[in-house]
Structures are given as structure tokens and as C-alpha cells.
Amino acid sequence: MKIWMLWTLAVLITIGAAYYQRVTGPTYPKKVKFEIFDSEEQFTFPRSFAGEKDCKLAFAIKDPSAQGKIYFKRFPSDDEWTVLEMTRTNDTLYGYLPNQPPAGKLAYYIELDTKFGVVNVEKEKPVIIRFRGDVPAWIFIPHVILMFVAMFFSNIAGLFAIAKKKMFRLWANISFILIAIGGMIFGPLMQKEAFGEYWTGVPNGWDLTDNKTLIAFIFWIAAFVLNIKKPRPVWVIVASVVTLVIFSIPHSMFGSEFDYESGKVVTGMVHLVMGYGL
Secondary structure, eight states, rough: OOOHHHHHHHHHHHHHHHHHHHSTTTTTTTTEEEEEETTEEEEEEEEEEEEEOEEEEEOOSOOOOEEEEEEEEEEESSOOEEEEOOOETTTTEEEEEOSSTTOOOOEEEEEEEEEEEEEEEESSSSEEEEEEEOOHHHHHHHHHHHHHHHHHHHHHHHHHTTTTTTTTHHHHHHHHHHHHHHTTTTHHHHHHHSSOEEEEEEEEOOHHHHHHHHHHHHHHHHHHHHHHHSOOHHHHHHHHHHHHHTTSSTTTTTTTEEEETTTEEEETTTSSSSSSSO
């Protein structure tokens, strides 16, 4: 295979994996379609919020007479549902979810009072939103760029190794360095700003984002060390495949979660408990 083909394939694999990770993650906004009489509506429910302000919800609805209520409670908890009336401006209903501690979560759904009757949106599977601290740009931007580029060069290294191209060790070394800086330095800094803890992976917890970064880093350490004296493409291929697989796993599947009883940040269980959906 020609060099340009390998680079093109690496670009496509990286973009595809990044897109899949993004749109399947539990913090990606959830789009819900439903019908009111013969009119189809679509609401977008946020599932992640950064900062110290309350989370603003905005839902455009065609029925000008419709009124709305927000039902919410802490997650996970046995709290009763709190109800807030939404306000209307033109064709949009607005409401606010109260801010929570970093890694705190709320379960919520919407009730609409329309001229055709009451419509509940996501009552059966309430949406889960996680709050976090506002990460400074000097941490967030380098982390995202470095991890994306690391994934790209990991794919390049693996493809070059498979195609038996001599430069695979160079791209492997670059991958190792980028993951070390982006994942093991900027990653904990981002975790601290967002959720108050530098590291919630093994041995401190089971945070999937931290743990999958650690796994990739370990495999790249092995690939780097074992290729110092002589070429061992198999190890680079293994490290590349492992990196592709684990970084295709959506972020926050087993992420930081604020325990309201203990007041500590623990590892959440992806909203699969208590009957809630994603």
C-alpha cells in the first residue's frame, strides 16, 4: 500500500472513531422526538453542564399555548421530584436546573400542558445530567488536541507497522510522547478542574476515562521499550489496536459521580441503575 493511502486511511479511522465516541457518549445531548396530536416535536436535552451557574433549558415548541414544567431530583437518590414552572418567550419554553457540586447529577424530565392534553417527555427514562467545573482553556484545548493527534499517530504507526514501512517506529515514539503528555499530564489536570480529583482510575477508582488512558499508556510504554534495540512491529500493532478500541469507548461511561450521602466523588455506573436510561 502506498504511503498516501496509509495517511488517508489513518485520517478516516481517527475521525470515524472520534465521531463515534462523541455521539454515543452519555454526556452527549439527547435528542427526543415525540408527537402532540398530529404535530411532531423534537427537544434536545443537555446531559452535561460546566460552570457555577444554573443550567438553562430551552425547548422550542410549535403550540403557542403550551406550558411546561421541569421535574428533577438528585441522582442517584430517593428524593421526591421537585417541580419548576417553565416560562415562555415567543415560541420557546425556558427553565433552569439548579447547579450541583462537581460530578453531581440530576435526573429530569419535562411535562407539557397543551390544548390536546398533558404530554410527558422522558418521564419513563429520565435524562441524567452531570455537572462539572469549568475547565480553563489552557488545559482543555491542549488535552483535546494532544489526545486527538495521539490517536491519529497511533493509527499511523499501526498501519505503517502492518505495511512493514520502516518509519513505523518514529510514529510509534510520537504516539507514546503525545499520550504521555496529553493523557497522563493534561488528563489529570482536566479531571481536577472538572471534578475536584486528579485521578479517579486504578487504584483510586474505576473511572473509565482515566483507566482507558492508563491502559493505552501502558501498552505504548511496552511498544516503545521493546522497539528501542530492534524493530518489533507486532508490539506497535497491538498498542495501536488497543488504543483504537479503548478510545472508541464513549467518554464518561463509568465516570466521576458525586455521592450525595458521603459528600465524596465516586465512580458512577453509567445511569444503568434505578431503571434510568441514557
